Amino acid sequence: MPLIETFLATYIILASIATLIISLYGILYKPHLIKKIIALTIFGDAGNIFATIVGFRYIYPVVPPILTTENPTSTDMGLFVRSAVDPVPQALVLTAIVIGMAVVLFIVFLALQTYRIYHTLDTRKVAEQRKRSEQ
Amino acid sequence: MNRKTVLSLSVIIGSLIAISYAVADQATGVIPQTSLRNLASYYLQNTLNSSSKYTWAASPEAVTAIVWDYRGFDTLFETSVFFLAIIACVALFEVDMTKGAGRTASKRADIGLSIIVKVVTKIVGLIIVVVSASIALHGQLTPGGGFQGGAALAVLPILFIIALSRSALEDRNVNRTSMLILRSMGLLGIATTVVLPLILGLFMHSGAYIMQNQIKPNAPVSLPSTILDRMMGGNLWMLNLSEYLAVGAGFTLTFVLLSLPEDTFRKILEGEKYATH
Amino acid sequence: MYETLLIDIFLAVMSTIALVFTYLAIIQKDLVKAIIYSAVESGAYLLVFYLLMGPDLALAYVAIGIGIYPAVAFFLVKKTERYETE
Numbered sequence: 001m002p003l004i005e006t007f008l009a010t011y012i013i014l015a016s017i018a019t020l021i022i023s024l025y026g027i028l029y030k031p032h033l034i035k036k037i038i039a040l041t042i043f044g045d046a047g048n049i050f051a052t053i054v055g056f057r058y059i060y061p062v063v064p065p066i067l068t069t070e071n072p073t074s075t076d077m078g079l080f081v082r083s084a085v086d087p088v089p090q091a092l093v094l095t096a097i098v099i100g101m102a103v104v105l106f107i108v109f110l111a112l113q114t115y116r117i118y119h120t121l122d123t124r125k126v127a128e129q130r131k132r133s134e135q
Numbered sequence: 136m137n138r139k140t141v142l143s144l145s146v147i148i149g150s151l152i153a154i155s156y157a158v159a160d161q162a163t164g165v166i167p168q169t170s171l172r173n174l175a176s177y178y179l180q181n182t183l184n185s186s187s188k189y190t191w192a193a194s195p196e197a198v199t200a201i202v203w204d205y206r207g208f209d210t211l212f213e214t215s216v217f218f219l220a221i222i223a224c225v226a227l228f229e230v231d232m233t234k235g236a237g238r239t240a241s242k243r244a245d246i247g248l249s250i251i252v253k254v255v256t257k258i259v260g261l262i263i264v265v266v267s268a269s270i271a272l273h274g275q276l277t278p279g280g281g282f283q284g285g286a287a288l289a290v291l292p293i294l295f296i297i298a299l300s301r302s303a304l305e306d307r308n309v310n311r312t313s314m315l316i317l318r319s320m321g322l323l324g325i326a327t328t329v330v331l332p333l334i335l336g337l338f339m340h341s342g343a344y345i346m347q348n349q350i351k352p353n354a355p356v357s358l359p360s361t362i363l364d365r366m367m368g369g370n371l372w373m374l375n376l377s378e379y380l381a382v383g384a385g386f387t388l389t390f391v392l393l394s395l396p397e398d399t400f401r402k403i404l405e406g407e408k409y410a411t412h
Numbered sequence: 413m414y415e416t417l418l419i420d421i422f423l424a425v426m427s428t429i430a431l432v433f434t435y436l437a438i439i440q441k442d443l444v445k446a447i448i449y450s451a452v453e454s455g456a457y458l459l460v461f462y463l464l465m466g467p468d469l470a471l472a473y474v475a476i477g478i479g480i481y482p483a484v485a486f487f488l489v490k491k492t493e494r495y496e497t498e
Contacts, residue, residue, distance in 0.1 A: 003160070004417065005416065005417070008420040008423070008424050009420070011151065011152070011424050011427070012420075012423055012424055012427050014151050015151060015427035015428060015430070016427065018151060018431055019430060019431050022434050022435055023438070025438070026437075026438040030438070030496075032496040034485065034488060034489060034496075035438070035443070035496060037488075038437060038443075038447060038450050038485065039437075041450060041477075042434055042437065042450055042453060045454060045457050045477065046434075048469070049460060049461070052461060052464050053464065055175075056464050056465070057168065057170075057171065058168065058169055059169050060416055062465060064278075064465040064466065065179060065198060065465075066195060066196045066198075066277075066278065066467075067182070067183055067196070068195070069195075070366065071185075072183060077180065080179065081176060081179050081180055084179055085464075085465040086171065086172060086175040087175060087179065087197040087198050087201055088172075088174060088175055088178065088201060090198050090466045090468060091198055091201040091206065093469055094468065094469065094472065095209055095210065095213045097469075097472055097473075098213050098217055098282060099213060099216055099217070101476060101480070101481075102216055102217045102219075102221075103220070104484075105220055105221070105224060105389055105484070106220045106223055106224060108484055108485070108487075109224045109227050109228065109392075109393075111488060112491060112492070113227060115492045116397075116400060116404055117404070120493075121492055121493060122497065140435075140439065144435060148428070148431070199468075270471065278467035278468045278471060279468070279471060280468065282472065283468065283471040283472050283475065286476050286480065287471075287475045287479075289479070290480070293479070293480075293483045386480065389484075390483075393484065397491060
């Protein structure tokens with residue numbers, strides 16, 4: 001039994017790392033700007049999943065880090081601390097989501113302006129036009 | 136899906152399964168952990184611990200307390216980064232709005248989608264406003280908070296632009312100026328809540344810290360943790376409300392600018408000189 | 413005893429679905445289909461966040477990964493070109 005559980009946990013971690021690597025390939029090797037933007041959003045998603053896996057606890061009665069009673073006694077607190085998940089990586093992932101979204105919004109506006117000036121969104125053709133205009 | 140795709144996918148998943156089996160036999164040690172770190176144990180024990188009033192955060196939800204109380208300055212600078220991105224977008228798409236750019240005839244029966252979709256969109260729009268306000272204002276008791284509520288509210292102008300037309304938003308006075316005013320009011324609310332303990336400290340003749348929630352040693356200034364026997368969490372509900380307003384207005388501003396028709400910008404660009412052609 | 417096994421198998425299936433749709437989104441040449449594949453991948457990650465005991469993040473991803481990112485990308489595709497050449 002423990003072999004199957006360890007196998008599944010390792011499989012989940014490696015699947016998120018594989019998504020990270022595939023989206024990084026998409027950012028670097030695809031020349032169209034919109035494909036780069038899509039790959040950037042997937043990259044951010046996979047990074048957030050990996051950070052949440054680091055904060056997970058692999059025990060059986062596991063609860064999210066939210067208290068459910070208004071005036072907890074010390075036995076309630078003891079049970080809560082013994083079975084709750086780490087809350088610090090979730091707070092950091094919230095900040096990372098907002099900053100990722102600010103960057104993607106700005107890049108979308110820049111891509112639109114690039115299309116209006118150069119009439120294409122392929123980065124190789126934009127480089128050719130700029131080199132031709134400098135001569 | 137041709138043969139090359141199937142082959143690549145099977146190679147990736149097959150190698151993943153093989154490496155997983157090698158690691159599961161403890162070739163690299165024990166991977167998922169079962170104990171809690173010291174910092175997480177401190178935050179979980181002190182978030183609603185009324186016996187130590189110097190280190191509690193008066194809210195039963197640990198994630199909101201960490202985001203707005205224990206690590207409040209991180210969130211303050213993240214809000215300013217988002218604000219800078221939106222200001223950069225507004226500066227990039229500068230048009231003269233007084234000449235009625237982007238207006239089409241409104242209330243004609245043949246623009247937009249059919250009448251069933253229009254009526255259902257208006258009903259669903261009301262539901263979206265109520266649900267997003269509920270998510271944002273309950274942030275100190277349940278999962279949620281200002282940012283989640285603001286992002287849920289931002290779906291509303293997208294639906295209106297698609298089902299009705301863009302001029303349906305213009306008729307209801309949703310344009311660039313009014314959304315900038317709403318966003319500035321939200322950010323002013325956050326700034327006021329950050330400076331509020333200093334003002335309260337003036338009246339109590341004692342010093343205070345910026346963005347302080349409950350009493351601390353040498354600074355007995357605190358915002359009330361229960362109002363009319365409902366848990367309010369100090370300044371957490373004020374910060375959540377201001378962030379909801381700021382994020383919702385910021386996204387709406389982006390969609391109003393992104394849906395302008397193209398010929399207004401073509402006229403501006405042909406009037407300027409560029410080095411390419 | 414068997415509940416943890418079922419939750420783990422569900423987590424593994426969701427991660428595999430996300431991996432498959434990521435690969436399809438990067439390979440695809442029609443940009444509308446690529447955007448929809450990335451929205452499905454975001455939905456699979458939403459379920460993974462819920463099972464890893466993070467309800468705040470699940471609420472944030474419903475609004476962002478399925479609502480805002482595809483809408484902004486569709487605006488961009490409508491105003492520029494739809495097919496990726498070569």
